[in-house]
Amino acid sequence: MGGFFDIPSDLQASWWGLIGLHLQEALIPVLFGLLIALPLAQLGARFRWLYPPMLGVTTVLYALPSLAFIVLLINWTGLSTTTVEIPLTIYSLVVLIPAIVDGVRSVPEETHAAATAMGFGPFRRYLQVELPIAVPAIFAGLRVATVSSISLVSVGALIGNEGGLGNLLSDALHYHRPILSWNSVITTAVLAILIDGLLVLLRRLLTPWAVR
C-alpha cells in the first residue's frame, strides 16, 4: 500500500488503464479538432473577410474556463467522457485554425501560381500543393493542441472519474496520499512530452524536404 503504482481500487483501472483512458480523452478531441479545423481554415484562408470574425469566435470560446465548460455540459451529456472531450475539441480548434491558416498562407505566391499554371484544379492544388507545404505549420499547431489537451484532461476528475490520470488527484486528496498526485503530474507530463516527440518524428517523416 502507498507505492507509486498502487492505484486505489475505486478508480477501477490499472496505471496503464488510466494512461489509455487519458490518451483517449485527450487525443480524440485533437483528431476531431483537426477534422473540423481543416475545412474551416481553408475557408478562412480563401475568404479573407471571414477570418477575423472566425478568430474572434474561437478566441471567445477559448476564454471560457474549461472547468465551467465541463460543468455546464453535464446538463446535456451527463457524467461522461464526451463532456470532457467537447471542450477539448473546441480548444484544439482554437489552436489549429490559426496554425493551418498561417500554414496555407505561407505557401509562396509563385508556388501557388505555378501549380495553377500547370493545370492543377483548386481541389487537387489544395491536396497536393498547399496542404503539404502547410504541414510544418499545421504540426506546430498540432503539437501545442495535443500537449494542452493532455494537460487539460485532468480537470475531468472534478466531475467524477472522467479525468484519466487526473482521477489520481482527487484520490490523492481523498486518501491523503501525495504520491498519487506525483504519479498524476509526472505521468501526464511525460506522456505529453512523448506524444510531442512522436509528432516531431512524424512531421520529419512527412516533410523530408523541410529545412531543419
Next chain:
Amino acid sequence: MCSGQENGGPLIFCVLEGLCTALILIDAVTKRYPDGTTAVDRLTLEIPDGSITVLVGPSGCGKTTTLRMINRMIDPTEGRITLDGADIREQPVNALRRSMGYVIQHAGLFPHRTIAENIATVPRLLGWDRRQARARALELMDRVGLDKALAKRYPYQLSGGQQQRVGVARALAADPPVMLMDEPFSAVDPIVRKGLQEELIRIQEELGKTIVFVTHDIDEAIKIGDMVAVLREGGKLAQYAPPAELLSSPADGFVEDFLGLDRGIRRLSFFTAAGLELNTVPMIAVDSTAEQMAARTIPQTPYLLVTDTEGRPLGWAVAKERIAGSDALIAFGHSFTAGRDSLRAALDSAVLSPTGWAVAVDENGRAVGVAAQEAIAAAIRTAHLEQSAGSDAIPGASDNPDDAAVDA
C-alpha cells in the same frame, strides 16, 4: 607611384608625388571562415578620396564581405584596413560606423519610424537634439529628390525607389566622409534604377563623398564608377581600373567575359563626340524654297534634314521628291547633343537613323549638323589613337591606374 608590392606585402605610398591621397586603404586583407572557405583572399585596394569606387563581380566573389570589413561589420582574418592612414581598429567600432553612411539593398528602413525619423537616426545617435536632427532630415529629403510632404509617412507607404532614396538620405544624414553602399539599387526596376544612379552621381559631384559601391551589375559599375574593382570567385582581385580602361584592356579572359560582348561599343561612352566633324549643309527649314533646297543637296546623300522655323529637326526628306513638292518626311530616330554626349550616342543615333546619318542638336534641341556613319567611324579611330598615345582622353586616368593595384 602609388603601388604595393606583389603578394600583398606592406604598401609604400606616394613616395614620389603627393598625388594619391587614398582615404581608405585595404591592405592585403584576407577573410577566412571557420569552415575553411575564403571569402576574400589577400585583397589590396586603394580607394581614392572623393570618388566612387565600385566593387563588382559574380556572387561569391567577396565584394560584400570586403565592403562590410570597411565598417567592421566583419573583421578580417589577416591584413588591415586604414582610413586616412589610421587603422580602423583604433577607434571604437560604433564611432567608426557612425562616420560612414551605410546603404543596403531594400534600404532596410525602420518600419516603426517615420521617414524623417529614419533619416535622423545617425544624427540622433550622435546626440543632436530632435529639432536639429529633423531639420537636417528635411534638408536631405530635398537633396535626394524626395517631397518633404513624405516626412511624416511610414516606409510602407513609399515605393521601392522612394525607400531607396530615403536609404541614401539616411546614410548622408550625419555628413559622413565615407558612404558604403551594398547593392543599393538592385531591387528596383530598371527605369527607377537609372534615375537613382544619376542622382547618386549628382550627389557625389555636389558633396565629394568617398563612395564604395558594391554591385553585381557591370553596366552599373561602368556607369557610376570612377574606379572599378572586378573581383572573381574566392575573393581575388581580377582587375582594378577606371571603367574606360577596363573596357579597352581587360586584364584577362575572366574580366573580358564578365564585361560581355559589346564592350567595344560601351567603351565609346567614354569618348566625347565634341571632336566629331558635323556637316551643316544638308539641312533646310520647313519653309525653304526649291532653290534653297537644291543648293543644299550634296552628292554624299540623297536626303535633306527638314527643321522647323526655330531650327528643331522634323525629319528627313528625299531631296528630289521634296523639291518636286512632296511633304513626306522620314522619322530621324533620336538625336545626340553635340558637345555633351559621347561617341556612343552619336553612333547609336546614326545606326538607328533610316538615312544612316546622325542628327546633332544643341542644348535647346536645335539641329546643329548631321554626321554620316563614316565620319563617326573616323572619329572613333582618332579617339583610339589619341588614347593609346597617352593623352588625357579619359577623365581620371591621369595617375596611371595600371599601378594602382596589384592582383594578388
Next chain:
Amino acid sequence: MNLFHYADVFFSNNANWSGADGIPTRLTEHVQYSLMALAIAAVIALPLGLVTGHTGRGGNALALVATAGRALPSFGLLVLLTVLMGLGLTPVMIPLVALAVPPILVTTYEAVRSVDRALVDAARGMGMEPLRVLFQVELPVALPLILSGVRSAAVQIVSTATIAAYVSFGGLGRYIVDGLYQVDYNKVVGGAVLVAGLALVTLGLFWVAGRVFVSAGVRRQQR
C-alpha cells in the same frame, strides 16, 4: 435549462453583489491572482525571450523549456503543490506561471528572430550598440507579435485561475466549484460568464495596448 435564464437568476440575486462571496470581491481576487501570475511570468519570460531572440542562441533549449512548461498539467500541479505545501498562494501561482511562461517565451523569441535581418544589419551598420539595436529596432518591430504572446498567456491565466477554487482559494472559480458541489447551475453559469467576460476585457485591453504602443508604421504593415 436555458443558459440565459441561469445567468439572469444569478445576476439578479442581490445577495451575489456584496459580501465575502460577492461578485466585486471574487472579481477583485481573480484579477489579483491573474495580474500577479502574468507579472511573474512576464518578468521571467520576456527578458529570456528577448535575449535569446536577439542573440539567436538557445533556441533549442527554449523550445524544450516551452514544451516542458506546456506538458505540466496545471490542475495536477495545483493539487500536488497544495498537498506538498499546504494551502497558500504559492501552490496557486506556480501552475499559473508555468502555464503562462511558454507562450510568452516562445512568441517573444520568434518575434525577435523574425525581425528582418536587413533592419538589424542597417542598425548595426549605422553604429547602434547591441542594446540600442534590441530596444530601438528589434523590440518595436517585434512588439505586435510579443503582445500577442502575452495576450494569449493572459487569457489562459484568467481562464485557468478558476481552478484555484478547487483548493479552497477565492476568485471567480468559487462560483463554478461551489455551484458544481451544490448543484447550483445559476452559480456555475454566472461564474463562467464572469470569467469569459474578464477574458474578453483582457483581450480588449491588449487591443488598446497595441494601438497605443505599436508604431503605426508596423501596425499598418502587418495587415
